Amino acid sequence: MTKTKKDVKLQQPKNQKYAGKAMTKGRYIRSQMKRNWVGYVMVAPFLIMFIAFTVVPVVLSILLSFTSFNMLQVPEWKGLDNYVQLFLADDLFITAFSNTMLFAITTGPASFILAFIVAWFINELSPRLRAFVTLIFYAPSISGTAYLVWGIFFKGDIYGYVNGWLLKMGMISEPIVFFKDVNYIVPLCIVVAIWTSLGTTFLSNIAGLQGVDRSLYEAGAIDGVKNRWQEAWYITLPSMRSILLFGAVLAITGAFGFGAIVDNLCGNPSTDYVAWTLQHHLVEYMGTRFEYGYASAIAVVLFAIMMGANALVQKFLSKVGE
Amino acid sequence: MAVKKLRVRGHRVVLNRSKGGDVGITVMLILLGALMFLPMWYLLIESVKPLGERNITPPLLYVMKPTAQNFIDLFSNINSTWVPISRYFFNTIIISVAATFGCLVFGSLTAYALSKIKFPGRVAMFKMIQWSLMISSTITGITNFFIFIWLDWLNTYWISIIPVWASTLGLYLMKQFIDANISDEMIEAARIDGAGELRIYWQIVMPLVKPAWLTLLVTTFQQVWNAGASGYVWSEQLKTFNSAIATISGVSAGAASAGSVVMMSVPIIIFIINQSKIVETMASSGMKD
Known part of the structure; x- marks a missing residue:
């Protein structure tokens, strides 16, 4: 697999065409495109589907958000009216907005940190035990409906x-209707959300931890x-x-996509709209x-918030291990 | 500064591990694990709980006389469905296999091209994909609906399959693993030896990032399996096993728990099979160099 002189020479004729002429930027790019045409063929199928199911819908959504449209009549341009109404005249939207923020600020970091910590804890166990x-x-998180057991619980x-x-221990005198009681709905939904959240993140963390080069630890x-804490901070986290x-x-x-758990455990809408999220608000106006x-x-606002959150998190993660 | 003495066993440096840390981590793991497992345990015992034990208060965390009655209730209802259960099962297999397979192939192929073929425009494309990770199905749901209408895909298999192929998540995961685990020199060497891009992708890259695509396989399959009951499909003949179970498990609380257990068991089995393979590859591949 080593490069011999002969191999290198064989490579040269490809570039010789351009040897005499001055290499302009445009010509360089064109030559690269020609040389690597396989790349375009390989990404083409995905790119087409990506444009059809992600790019076009997002662009359409942004355009539609400036209109009034009910599928029967032609969309009517309304400028910023929808946004003005959302933030100034729609009380339920403000409820949904603050609830979504509350859910996101609690469940997001909790599930993220838990997914890393647990993966890190089990990283050095023997393979069999680790699998278990x-x-x-x-x-x-494997079954879409397993969390319904919390409803029975x-x-x-x-x-x-x-x-x-609680009754047996005498702490309450009559049963609490947990998923209808405004004091319990939000905390319980947060707990259930965290419980179901160790999915893909957790698995990719495990695979990622296994991929960290052991010689880095030895060099460390x-x-x-x-100790292992320093090791995690200076070696593991930066390499992951x-x-x-x-x-x-x-x-x-x-x-931020929080909503299905509330529907299935507390009913839709939840008592006094205490757990009403942007997801609910969106589905209400759409469906x-x-x-x-x-x-x-509403979708555009949700998207903007998520973009903002992502920028913040990226900034924070770039500081890891320094 | 005193040079610290390194402990070496079998030519490997023994890493710094304190006893206290080991114990602390084990205790934390057991506590967290118990918290995670308790509701699952409750679901399991609910599914084998006989009717007579349902009215004990406070409920017990074990079953005195386990029964299969709940499962029998569940499956005896299957014969009374209008569409034969084999049809639901067939739909599920078609959708899960096609969606998962396509997602793996398109995701990894695109990831390889973006990572190792230096074509102009790849950086911009990847930037776009990175941004689009933030776009959940909630956001595109409204306009995707119009696109499905325009494609005339409502009430077909396509609606459950093709959008999964365009999943940016899988692509992103694969790209990160290929970037991290396969050096450009290795690919360059293979090219000089005369291997075509497809061959490099299939014979060199894919085996080396097996843990990544096995992870992707597990999560994609699970997602497709659970998303069985799409709102855009209303023909009973096109619905999945998952939606059939959800409908017939409504007969009793016990049958509902049994239904949850049945639905959960398939992705769990797939997960267990793959997990052992993931471990194998990790141990034998020597991921780098």
């Missing part, structure tokens, strides 16, 4: 597990890394930066009221 522990932590009558025990030990960024992205999309322009404006 991975399964225990990953299982809750916290059932609102005396047959619910928590109520039964020689250079005076004293790309995987961590990936996890952060997942944590953000997960945390029930058919106001696609307004719904698009």
Whole structure:
């Protein structure tokens, strides 16, 4: 596999064409395009699907957010009206906005940190044990409906597990209807969300940790890394930066897309709209009221918030290990 | 500064590991693990709990007389569905396999090209993909619906399959692993030896990033499996096993728990099979150089 002189010579004729002429930037790019045409062929199928299902929808959404559109009539241009209404006249939107922020700020970092810490804890276990522990932590997120067991666990009558025990211990005199009580809905949903969140991030962290070069650790030990905490900070985290960024992205999309758990455990809408999120608001305007322009404006706001969160997290992660 | 003495065992430097840290981590793991597992355990015992034990208060965390009745209830209802259950099963297999396979192939192929073929425009394309990771299905949901109508894909298999192929997440994961684990020199050497790009991708890159695509396989399959009941498909003949189970498990609380266990078991089995393979590759590949 080593390069011999002969091989290098064989490579040369390709470039000779340009040898005599001065290499302008445009010509250089064109020659690179010609040489690497296979690259375009390889990315083409994906690129086409990506444009069709991501780029076009996003551009359309942004355009629609400036209009009023109900699918029956031609969209009517309304400028910034939708946004003005969202922030100044729609009280429920403000509720949804602050709830989404609350859910995101609690569940996002918690799931991100938990996914790393657990993966790091189990990294040095023997393969068999590691596989077993991975399964225990990953299982809750594996099934879309497994979290419904929390509904049985916290059932609102005396047959619910928590109520039964609280009653028996005399801490309450009558059962608490947990998922209908405004005091419990939000904290419980946050706990359930964190419980189900150790999914892809967790698995990619495990794979990433396994991929860290062991010789780096050995070199670190020689250079005076004293304990595993220093090792994690100076060696493991920096070598996993790309995987961590990936996890952060997942944590953000997960945390801001919060909604299905609330629907299935607390009903839709939740009592007094205490757990009403942007996701709910969007689906309400899209699915029930058919106001696609307004719904698009909500989607654009959600997108902007997520972009902002991502920029913040990236900035923070670039400081890791320094 | 005193030079620290290194402990070496079998030509490897023994890393600094304190006893206290080991114990602390083990205790934390057990506590966290118990918290994670308790609801799962509760789901499992709910699925084998006989009717008579359902009304004990406070409920027990174990079952005195385990029963398979809940599963029998669940599956006896299957025969009463209008569309034969084999049809649901067939749909699920088609959708999960096609979606997962396509996502793996397109994701890894594109990731390889973006990572190792230096064509102009690749940096811009990857930047765009990185930004688009933030775009969840919630955001594109409205306009994607119009696109599905325009393509006339409502109520077909396509709607459950093709969008998964365009998943940027898988591509991003693969690209990161290829960047981190395969050096440009190795690819260059293979090119000089006369290997074509497709061959390099298939014979050199894919085996080396096996942990990445096995992870992708597990998560994609799980996602497709759980997303079975798409709102855009309404023909009973095109629905998945997952949605059938969800419908028929409504007969009783016990059957619902049994249904959850059945639905969960398939991705878990796939996960276990893959996990052992992931471990194998990790141990034998010597990922770098």
